[in-house]
Amino acid sequence: xxxxxxxxxxxxxxxxxxxxxxxxxxxxxxxxxxxxxxxxxxxxxxxxxxxxxxxxxxxxxxxxxxxxxxxxxxxxxxxxxxxxxxxxxxxxxxxxxxxxxxxxxxxxxxxxxx
Amino acid sequence: xxxxxxxxxxxxxxxxxxxxxxxxxxxxxxxxxxxxxxxxxxxxxxxxxxxxxxxxxxxxxxxxxxxxxxxxxxxxxxxxxxxxxxxxxxxxxxxxxxxxxxxxxxxxxxxxx
Numbered sequence: 001x002x003x004x005x006x007x008x009x010x011x012x013x014x015x016x017x018x019x020x021x022x023x024x025x026x027x028x029x030x031x032x033x034x035x036x037x038x039x040x041x042x043x044x045x046x047x048x049x050x051x052x053x054x055x056x057x058x059x060x061x062x063x064x065x066x067x068x069x070x071x072x073x074x075x076x077x078x079x080x081x082x083x084x085x086x087x088x089x090x091x092x093x094x095x096x097x098x099x100x101x102x103x104x105x106x107x108x109x110x111x112x113x114x
Numbered sequence: 115x116x117x118x119x120x121x122x123x124x125x126x127x128x129x130x131x132x133x134x135x136x137x138x139x140x141x142x143x144x145x146x147x148x149x150x151x152x153x154x155x156x157x158x159x160x161x162x163x164x165x166x167x168x169x170x171x172x173x174x175x176x177x178x179x180x181x182x183x184x185x186x187x188x189x190x191x192x193x194x195x196x197x198x199x200x201x202x203x204x205x206x207x208x209x210x211x212x213x214x215x216x217x218x219x220x221x222x223x224x225x226x227x
Contacts, residue, residue: 006156031213042117042202042217043157050213058214090156097213100164102147105156 003027004106006091011111013078013085021076021109023091032074033092033103036060043090049074050097078111086113120203120218128226133190135201135221143205146179146186147215151200160201161188193225 004025013019023032031050035043045058049068063082068074074093078085088110092103118137127133137146145164149157161172163179163186170177174191186203200222204215 004156033213040219042120042219043204043215044217045214048213092156094213098208100145100162102145102159102162103215104159105149107156108154110154 004091004093004104006089006106006109008109009107011109012114013111014114016080018077018079019111021078021089021091021111023074023076023106025072025074025091025093025106027093027095027104028071029093029095030071031094031097031101031103032068033094034058034064034066034074034076035090035092037088037090037108046076046089085111087111118203118205118216118218120221122221123219124222124224126224126226127193129193129195131193133193133197133223134187135203136185136187137203137205137218138185139205139216140184141205141207142183143216144183144208145206146177147204147206148175148177148186148188149202149204151202151220153199157202190223193223195225195227198223198225 007022033048034046047066049055065077090108091106094103095101118139120137148160151157161177167181168179176189178187200220202220203218
């Protein structure tokens, strides 16, 4: 079954620790995205990647890092520099970046601070 | 970053009633998308609109791309309990940087049986 898989569903971070959120897609999509969602807010773009081995910062990239070594994978690392990491993190993908290629989302990872 | 103005923020309606919500922006968008999000889940795409003035239906859902390109509307007819959730609009500008979606803050829908 095609889709976007995020893991883990829940993640806890200790102070000063880096944590990595996984996102895998088997839709053969070129573009992948990471968003952060806070309660009562819309989604804000952290990073995006239009193609393998390339990625760009979104609106709130500080304290986060990504890699895109494979087409199907786009992991997000929340570093210790991100002082307010508690949020719901959503990964998305699209066939391309054109206007008629909408983004589809995974089921999210909820990150909390211990 | 910019966010869209989505209203209402929340709605409580009786089962069987029709629902309307909208998004407005000071900027022009070339694509409008409507998503629904259930608690603890990712948003699911409901309707995509690609042309100004376009009216598109998906079952009991109907969405319109405003003629000015600065707004969009979503209507749900004859609401049922499973319509409960948060509905988000998103706009995409197109052209350079066309990938980036701008999201509204969502409309939380509650349906009273």
